[in-house]
Amino acid sequence: MSKPVRTRFAPSPTGYLHIGGARTALFNWLYAKKHGGDFILRVEDTDESRNTDEARAAIFEGLAWLGISVDEGPNEGGGCGPYNQSERQDIYEKWFQKLVVAGRVYEDAGAWRFRFERKPITMHDMVCGEVTIDYTDESINPDMTVKRSNGAFVFHFVNVVDDIEMGMTHVIRGEDHLMNTPKHLQLFEALGEEPPEYAHIPLILNQDGSKMSKRDEGAAVAGYSEMGFVSDAVVNYIAMLGWSSKGDQEVFSVDELVRYFDLEGVNRSGAKFDVEKCAWFNQQHLLAMGGDEFAALAVPYVEGAGVAVDGDYVRMAGSVQEKVKLLAEVPGMISFFRDGDYPFDDAAMEKVRGNEQAVVLLEKLAESFSGLSDWGEAKGSIGETAKANGAKPGQLMFPTRVALSGMMGGPDLGEILSILGQEESVRRLRRAIGELS
RNA sequence: GUACCUAUAGUGUAGUGGCUUAACACUCUCGACUUUCUAUCGAGCGACCCGGGUUCGAAUCCCGGUAGGUAUGCCA
Numbered sequence: 341m342s343k344p345v346r347t348r349f350a351p352s353p354t355g356y357l358h359i360g361g362a363r364t365a366l367f368n369w370l371y372a373k374k375h376g377g378d379f380i381l382r383v384e385d386t387d388e389s390r391n392t393d394e395a396r397a398a399i400f401e402g403l404a405w406l407g408i409s410v411d412e413g414p415n416e417g418g419g420c421g422p423y424n425q426s427e428r429q430d431i432y433e434k435w436f437q438k439l440v441v442a443g444r445v446y447e448d449a450g451a452w453r454f455r456f457e458r459k460p461i462t463m464h465d466m467v468c469g470e471v472t473i474d475y476t477d478e479s480i481n482p483d484m485t486v487k488r489s490n491g492a493f494v495f496h497f498v499n500v501v502d503d504i505e506m507g508m509t510h511v512i513r514g515e516d517h518l519m520n521t522p523k524h525l526q527l528f529e530a531l532g533e534e535p536p537e538y539a540h541i542p543l544i545l546n547q548d549g550s551k552m553s554k555r556d557e558g559a560a561v562a563g564y565s566e567m568g569f570v571s572d573a574v575v576n577y578i579a580m581l582g583w584s585s586k587g588d589q590e591v592f593s594v595d596e597l598v599r600y601f602d603l604e605g606v607n608r609s610g611a612k613f614d615v616e617k618c619a620w621f622n623q624q625h626l627l628a629m630g631g632d633e634f635a636a637l638a639v640p641y642v643e644g645a646g647v648a649v650d651g652d653y654v655r656m657a658g659s660v661q662e663k664v665k666l667l668a669e670v671p672g673m674i675s676f677f678r679d680g681d682y683p684f685d686d687a688a689m690e691k692v693r694g695n696e697q698a699v700v701l702l703e704k705l706a707e708s709f710s711g712l713s714d715w716g717e718a719k720g721s722i723g724e725t726a727k728a729n730g731a732k733p734g735q736l737m738f739p740t741r742v743a744l745s746g747m748m749g750g751p752d753l754g755e756i757l758s759i760l761g762q763e764e765s766v767r768r769l770r771r772a773i774g775e776l777s
Numbered sequence: 778g779u780a781c782c783u784a785u786a787g788u789g790u791a792g793u794g795g796c797u798u799a800a801c802a803c804u805c806u807c808g809a810c811u812u813u814c815u816a817u818c819g820a821g822c823g824a825c826c827c828g829g830g831u832u833c834g835a836a837u838c839c840c841g842g843u844a845g846g847u848a849u850g851c852c853a
């Protein structure tokens with residue numbers, strides 16, 4: 341019987357939560373949840389000069405938005421606290437003394453260095469396999485500082501001590517830490533503790549192949565909501581960057597991800613971030629949800645555009661569920677609805693003008709609309725009007741859409757007609773005819 | 778510089794020595810849905826970094842290049 345799984349995400353609060361960090365957190369979380377274990381958040385704020393409160397908040401908010409639940413952490417508490425490294429100085433001091441007693445550290449210019457054992461170190465990484473780094477040559481890997489001259493402990497040391505104290509069983513982290521692992525392994529050995537299992541996952545890269553850093557476009561998790569992404573889609577997409585189920589399925593719910601995720605499916609090469617595909621995932625998740633849920637999610641974006649939303653507006657917003665990839669597209673797509681003087685899109689009008697019969701057909705349609713006793717027949721009458729005048733339904737459908745909305749795309753025509761009503765629809769038709777003549 | 782990791786269509790992945798005419802998805806183009814825009818479905822374009830070797834047979838194993846990445850801090 342193996343120990344219950346405990347994984348962690350250990351960010352330093354020096355910027356906003358970025359997509360690479362989010363994925364690292366996600367993999368740890370997925371692994372823990374899959375195995376019924378706990379996911380711990382530990383804030384590595386040992387470098388005071390670089391930490392900010394905003395960055396701390398961004399970590400909490402980002403994880404919360406993504407739906408990555410924290411079992412133990414600064415806000416949740418837990419049996420291994422405190423979870424801010426800045427509050428754990430005494431603990432580090434205690435472990436540091438073990439190193440002193442064992443004679444593994446020595447003073448150097450006021451700082452303390454850890455004496456490496458001069459031998460090859462082999463790690464057994466769950467993703468990278470067996471990797472050996474030779475520590476024989478001191479000039480290549482000089483003894484590392486574990487305690488600064490100002491008394492503060494360095495990352496490698498606190499990281500290891502905390503992983504011991506907090507009982508981590510698996511450490512899943514970015515491949516940029518691969519070369520740090522032998523150092524950590526040496527520390528575990530010197531401290532007389534069993535190291536956790538390690539898994540180094542490939543990095544997320546920019547389109548040009550460089551490591552995605554905090555400054556790069558699309559790097560901030562906080563920006564995704566604003567752009568109109570839903571968190572499940574972002575989670576789904578970043579999970580697919582470097583991991584696959586080995587089958588053809590790509591669209592997963594979070595529950596499915598927990599069920600199917602495994603470290604065997606993680607590959608070893610870096611993945612370039614593709615916003616287009618991320619948007620496609622978003623569309624798939626939008627399509628998969630119920631109409632009410634979609635409308636509820638879309639409304640804040642419409643309100644954000646400065647519009648008071650009433651029942652008809654909610655209905656309108658809901659009608660574009662299968663027309664958008666991003667929720668932020670919704671307000672623009674339905675803005676014509678309450679704006680009687682909506683602008684006509686140039687490209688759309690040009691296309692309509694290219695159809696010589698358009699104006700005549702629209703006039704006939706306006707007449708037909710005016711005479712309708714049952715407005716529910718409106719959409720059908722478009723096709724009938726077209727046929728009655730020797731045209732195909734499609735030749736009138738598009739001009740009608742442009743006339744009513746000013747745009748090439750948008751909600752279903754029937755839905756537009758229905759919500760606009762007879763009088764307003766006729767008025768809009770005549771307005772467009774005037775514009776075209 | 779040195780070490781380590783990686784290398785399949787523009788992008789993300791599958792393929793772990795023969796079942797491969799290298800599969801799936803995004804993007805793009807074109808069709809279908811005798812109704813627009815979407816959605817959906819269908820089709821098309823498009824790849825095994827290079828060179829040796831092992832083998833009857835290599836995208837797959839080995840070696841060497843090349844390219845990219847990461848690490849080489851009293852940052853994390």
